[in-house]
Amino acid sequence: MQRERYDLVVKTEHLPRPEVQALLSVLRSQAFKAEFGAIGGGTICATSAASSARRDACRRIVMKASLDGGIASCIQEAWKTLAPPPRAAAAFACLGHPGRLSVFRMLMRFAPQGVRPTEIAAALGLKPNTLSHHLADLTACGLVTVTRQGRSLFYAVDLHKTESLIGYLALDLGRARPDLMPKALHEKANPMPDMPFNVLFICSGNSARSIFAEALLRDLGAGKFTAHSAGTRPGTVINPFALEVLGRNGHATGGLRAKHLSEFQGPAAPQMEFVFTVCDTAAAEDCPPWPGQPITGHWGLPDPVKATGTEAERALVFAQTYGALRRRIAAFVDLPFATLDRLALQTRVDAIGALPEKA
Structure with missing residues (x-):
């Protein structure tokens, strides 16, 4: 039986050219075509409206795009029109590529927040066109979403789809066998340990942001937390401006010092209940899993050390x-820890990370 051919036409009135090209790249990606072909669809020829007045034998599927909806709405509409929700085989095939897997792992470290392509490329050392293909395939298989904020595109992990994929792997393929389940999965059902909680704040230099966080949690936490901070870059010192701000706000600074992350990764290090990254550079670092699977969050803020201008x-x-x-x-310190399970705490931590930088 001859397969039907689809001429996927994208209406692009008022849609900027870079978004048109990004959308067409997604629709032409191997992951999208593989998923569509797997459900019995025909071949796809993705074109813009300007070049669609041909191939009369094709079945035309027209998707509308606008500045309001942008690329994300086009991709979602394509999936609604052409294919069911992404299935495990396509998702696993997509993640089977080392480059796509590294991009996905980095996006997970920022989840649920999104990341600009330029930041991903810089962190992973990828060429822009290579990264574009990886993001297109991850978006096409449903594991990653893309949204537009102002002039920037942000890519983020679709946590619901990722949860479904991991659930399929553990419960369907693994038949929920306890000997196949990581120990951490069983521990997640347990309540949080008694206070005080060990909390670690990480940034690149441990010279300002993470030092602020350590001092603040130590003084605002009312004994419910043991605050720590560290940096991913060795050989740093606390910035004098940071010490001045802390002193002016009534925080003791005598016991504060810049520390490298390795101090908290050895066998004698305290086990953390919470680990927060407060800069994008630290979040992009590929660190091994923390013992005990602490709740993690990304509370990224711009680096004040890079500020320019007068001293004031x-x-x-x-x-x-x-x-x-x-x-x-x-x-964070006002959360009702005694009544929240780990899942609820993770949701609250993510919400705090989305708070605006300015009041």
């Missing part, structure tokens, strides 16, 4: 960074 202008940036972290940590 730079001091203002440090004060604003301190204020943003104070609001987040105040919200």
